[in-house]
Amino acid sequence: MRIVADENIPLLEAFCGDVGALTRVNGRSLIRDQLRDADVLLVRSVTRVDAALLAGTNVRFVGTATIGTDHVDTQWLARQGITFSSAPGCNASSVVQYVLSVLSVYLVRQQRPGFDGLSVGVIGAGNVGGALVQRLLALGVNVRVSDPPRQQQGADLPFASLDDVLQCDVVSLHTPLTTAGPHATAHLLDAALLSRLGAGQLLINSGRGPVIDNRALLERMREPEAPLVALDVWENEPEPLPELVDSCWLATPHIAGCSLEGKCRGTEMIARALHQWAGADMPARLASVLPPPLLSELHFTDQVEPMDALHRALMACYDPRDDDSRLRGALARADAAGNPRGAAFDEQRKRYPVRREPSSLAVRVPPGSDTAKGLSKCGFEVIEASKA
Ligand SMILES: NC(=O)c1ccc[n+]([C@@H]2O[C@H](COP(=O)([O-])OP(=O)(O)OC[C@H]3O[C@@H](n4cnc5c(N)ncnc54)[C@H](O)[C@@H]3O)[C@@H](O)[C@H]2O)c1
Ligand SMILES: O=C(O)[C@H](O)[C@H](O)COP(=O)(O)O
Numbered sequence: 001m002r003i004v005a006d007e008n009i010p011l012l013e014a015f016c017g018d019v020g021a022l023t024r025v026n027g028r029s030l031i032r033d034q035l036r037d038a039d040v041l042l043v044r045s046v047t048r049v050d051a052a053l054l055a056g057t058n059v060r061f062v063g064t065a066t067i068g069t070d071h072v073d074t075q076w077l078a079r080q081g082i083t084f085s086s087a088p089g090c091n092a093s094s095v096v097q098y099v100l101s102v103l104s105v106y107l108v109r110q111q112r113p114g115f116d117g118l119s120v121g122v123i124g125a126g127n128v129g130g131a132l133v134q135r136l137l138a139l140g141v142n143v144r145v146s147d148p149p150r151q152q153q154g155a156d157l158p159f160a161s162l163d164d165v166l167q168c169d170v171v172s173l174h175t176p177l178t179t180a181g182p183h184a185t186a187h188l189l190d191a192a193l194l195s196r197l198g199a200g201q202l203l204i205n206s207g208r209g210p211v212i213d214n215r216a217l218l219e220r221m222r223e224p225e226a227p228l229v230a231l232d233v234w235e236n237e238p239e240p241l242p243e244l245v246d247s248c249w250l251a252t253p254h255i256a257g258c259s260l261e262g263k264c265r266g267t268e269m270i271a272r273a274l275h276q277w278a279g280a281d282m283p284a285r286l287a288s289v290l291p292p293p294l295l296s297e298l299h300f301t302d303q304v305e306p307m308d309a310l311h312r313a314l315m316a317c318y319d320p321r322d323d324d325s326r327l328r329g330a331l332a333r334a335d336a337a338g339n340p341r342g343a344a345f346d347e348q349r350k351r352y353p354v355r356r357e358p359s360s361l362a363v364r365v366p367p368g369s370d371t372a373k374g375l376s377k378c379g380f381e382v383i384e385a386s387k388a
Helices: 012-016 074-080 092-109 127-138 148-152 214-222 242-247 260-278 306-317 320-337 341-350 370-377
Strands: 002-006 021-025 040-043 061-064 083-085 119-123 142-146 170-173 202-205 228-231 362-365 381-384
Touching (some): 040 260, 061 260, 074 083, 092 260, 092 320, 214 242, 306 370, 320 341, 370 381
Parallel strands (some): 061 083, 119 170, 170 202, 362 381
């Protein structure tokens, strides 16, 4: 079996080496000629998988190590009898970590005492948005959810109208990108809806870029009383509007889901599907290839304010300002050298530093304290000092 795979899917040799011979490729520039002898194609979100790429090839299995599937023409694959598999939920906790860290920096910036009393509107409450809602409710946040499909299914969530959701202090987008059907999300936030957001509000998009009309957002940000904006995803990646990047409070290169754990889960999920399709037994290797949890030096005493401890723990694990400054620096260097900005954007993703999720960080705290409770609610491994 010949497997062609994106060079940015980690650990494939360990997980799929027994199924076939692996050839690594740049997923962004992949063309049909490179798939002549391939039976299997494994991609990330940067490869458009459709008739233009696959017609006339022998590829019979396509896997994407991602949650999102908008880059794959699944209907065409089904018509051709090509098996398709994705990795639902694989990096959901990584995206939740990104949002919690962004919120924590926002709270400090706005000089708010903590999560308690903050209102957050979540648009799309599936694997990512649903997990975020549970974390936020546990932290005492006033959460409002817009997710018409889940509301129609009778899910138990604090549903509200889109109008009400847009009045929250923070609005966070977690829908897939869809262009058809009653709940299509392409340009869901258009000029009219963006005009309802005002100064002091924060808009976060870590779903898919085209869910917000990026030109309309740029126009809105040029007007008075504009909201703060944190974008991880963009229209026309890897070449977002330069002025939009400049106007954002936090600009990151589509890395919200890029924790080490999230990437490894993505690999494991498509490897499992591939083994099943090939009729082979899956090697149980994830535990042995993942680095162990960090042995943290973080240690909080009775003196620390719970919100201060939570902020410091979140930042110790992941500070989105680091990704923001790396992206801006890379784009500025590309501009100065006359190099393409898209290559600089992609390079930030390819060379992304190892990022661990809160569950991998052990924090020592006084037993039974509010600090212990807050850290647990954000998913940290809490060691109460008396037991340490
Ligand atoms: N930035 C990143 O690195 C990153 C990482 C992971 C996922 N994502 C994106 O996040 C998206 C969501 O991930 P998920 O795992 O939660 O997907 P999911 O399919 O589990 O959930 C999506 C939710 O959106 C809801 N929805 C659909 N149309 C809607 C609409 N018009 N308005 C409101 N809600 C709507 C669905 O009912 C569903 O509950 C993915 O499709 C992917 O595009 C981005
Ligand atoms: O949909 C997803 O899972 C994420 O958007 C994905 O992790 C990020 O894109 P990628 O690194 O796979 O290109």
